[in-house]
Amino acid sequence: MSTETLFRRIGDYANRADPYPLYAELRESKVARQEDGSYLVGTYHEIAALLHDPRISSDRRNRTDPDKGLPPTGNLPPAFISLDDPEHERLRRLVMRPFGPPHSPGRIDALHDDITRIAEELAGAFRDKDRIDLVDDFAFPLPVTVICRLLGVPDDDVPRIHTWADTIVESLDPAPGEDPAPRQDAAQEARVAMGMYLGELAEERRGHPTGDMLSALAGGEGSQRGLTQLELMSSMVLLLIAGHETTVNLITNGMLTLLRNPDALERLRNEPELMPGAVEELLRYEPPVQFLPQRTPLADVEVAGVTIPKGAPLILVLASGNRDPLRFPEPDRFDPAREDNQHFGFGSGVHSCFGAPLARIETQIALTTLLRHLDSPRLLEDPPPYRRSPVLRGPRHLPLAPTPGLR
Template identity: 45%
Template sequence: MVEETPWQQSLRYANRANPYPFYEELRKTPVARRPDGSYVVSTYREIVALLHDNRVTSDPRKRPAEYQFANPFEGSIITEDPPEHDLDRRRMTGHFGPPERPHMIADLEPEIRRLTAELLDDMKGKTRIDLVDEFAFPLPVTIICKILGVPLESIPRFHDWIESALDGADLGPEANDPEQLRRAEKGVEEVGKLRQFLADLLDQYTEQPGPGMFSAMVHDTGPDGRMPQDTLVSDAVLLLFAGHETSVNLIAHSVLTMLRHPHVYEQLRHRPELVVPGVEEFLRLESSVHIWHTRAALEDIEIAGTTIPKGAPILLAYGSANRDPERFENPDEPVLDRPDNQHVGFSQSVHYRFGAPLARLETQIAVAEFVRRVENPRLVEDPPPYRRNQIFRGPRHLVVDIDGIRD
């Protein structure tokens, strides 16, 4: 039996809760070739260099045919290169923030606070809660639906589709197991249902304008012209999917980290202003997007003593880079006021997540109010059960015992 590489071991579901020992081994070879001809990059300096390198493409059409694969975000801005990417991103961000709507995120703060308070109020009288189901999921999914104009009553439907899509994606040695192949097939079907649901919603807004970003996008005929229908649908999938999934993981991991490290929890109790840098540290420690797998080399790239040949796929291990001891001192320890915390939790360069300010605000409010109002929280199971997905890595459930909810 061939011994598995650290990369393969890090991708096994049994190691989802703690891939970090395997990343430590992986970083000894910063740029590692896989048997299929792709390259894994695991160190901070090399990942940042590639994120800013215009010889690296995000466009699957520029990859060799043997490296094509199903991608739920195909046709969206994260699978485009400049100048096409810049045009479509500009069409989207004009409805989401600066320069056209500079106060949009700040104006959402009262609604985020109201919903956070409501969710915590609903926990009154309980002594055990599932932080994911009762808090980390409903907060960001409700907010993004209101921003986009997605009916709140549709949340249970598309939540199941997205969960199936996540469970169906596997980059590791278990990808060809019969059960995982079944999940993958179902995941492709569910992505199709999500696309059709959003295409129908966009059609409704074309016929009858309504509230939210989707309606604004279909009626936008500004200087750049209207976005093509297929691109609109693809970007709608991205906005709904990424608009809450990463925040769910970030909120859950923030609470998990606090409860694993009582001194961090106590710091936030006594110095609530530390929640702003603290959320950056939680994101560094437990990256919501752990791996990104869609890049490829447009020409030969020399990096860290290795040549990535033209056409080769490149996998960026953000979760490893964010714990690289060459960049972060004591990287496995949470330091709420860590100086110069330039993590890659939201990527960098042209594909930097434009929803990052919203995710930050949601998590800052959620964490601060959890610390202020939840009495004596204790982890019931550590590690908690994790989702199967290696890319959007996060707890499926996070069960916490509490003594009550303060007013």
């Protein structure tokens, strides 16, 4: 089958449960021009070089056809993830000040006990159930509660955040043959509504800080200088979506992987000190972000003997690079003790995920808690139903028979 149809086949929902054979096909050619004029790159070393290449832009406005397939943003400016330096660096630096080192080194560490308590409460509720949905009953409520508390969103408003985020994420992948306009319009409305809500919340905190990240960004800790109100709103929408959607998938993909690898599950149950390394392996083996669709060469760029022209859509298939046998021995084997594991689970380069420390600690606590509370969990559906998006890939539901233990 022609490699020019690879991206269409990767996007086909029929391949969502196991896209890895398609990624292997991509790696054979390293670079594959698609029928729509885009270029896929799927090998580790080529992806790594492009992620660090200043000629590669994250701003879709640099494309030859910048409006083609561009999701609407409403009245909010693009988030910094979609910009290049120096504007990207300016916004990212301002948002990072109240998030982590060096200016706020203790903010994430201070959440450890809170994350543990929330995870214990959620897992404790499994005791009286003979069937659970790991997504709805655990993997979603944990990170969404944590990111909302980090930012300072009141508990009563968390369901609104979930509804808006779901609407935005669903716009990434309309069903085959479906007109994408209604989903995109709904996503635009949701993004603006979420941004307006967060902007109003920030205004309430201005001058009356409550010690959360939104208070700091609103000026309570002096870190908002240079951020306009619209930039603050756009950045907070990004953090709320990225701060829980990817972690939901990481936890769910992680538990599914462990259930499919019972020897590894039992080893981690008996040796919980291996969990940090196991989470890194999960980020390689089943990453929640499968590819980066928003890259554009600012000049003609040669990759593996193929010239990718200036302005062409460039898609870096991170999940394919993570399974490249030229970089990782036995790449299709899940090894919780794997060493030398420089994966693309959080990207790389200037756009690497700055929320990675929070996602790591949430997933480590989540999986450790689940293994302690579930004695012999059993999959009730394999493969489970997946979300439609091929970009943010993970099960929409993960039904389990929990069989709670007494550990």
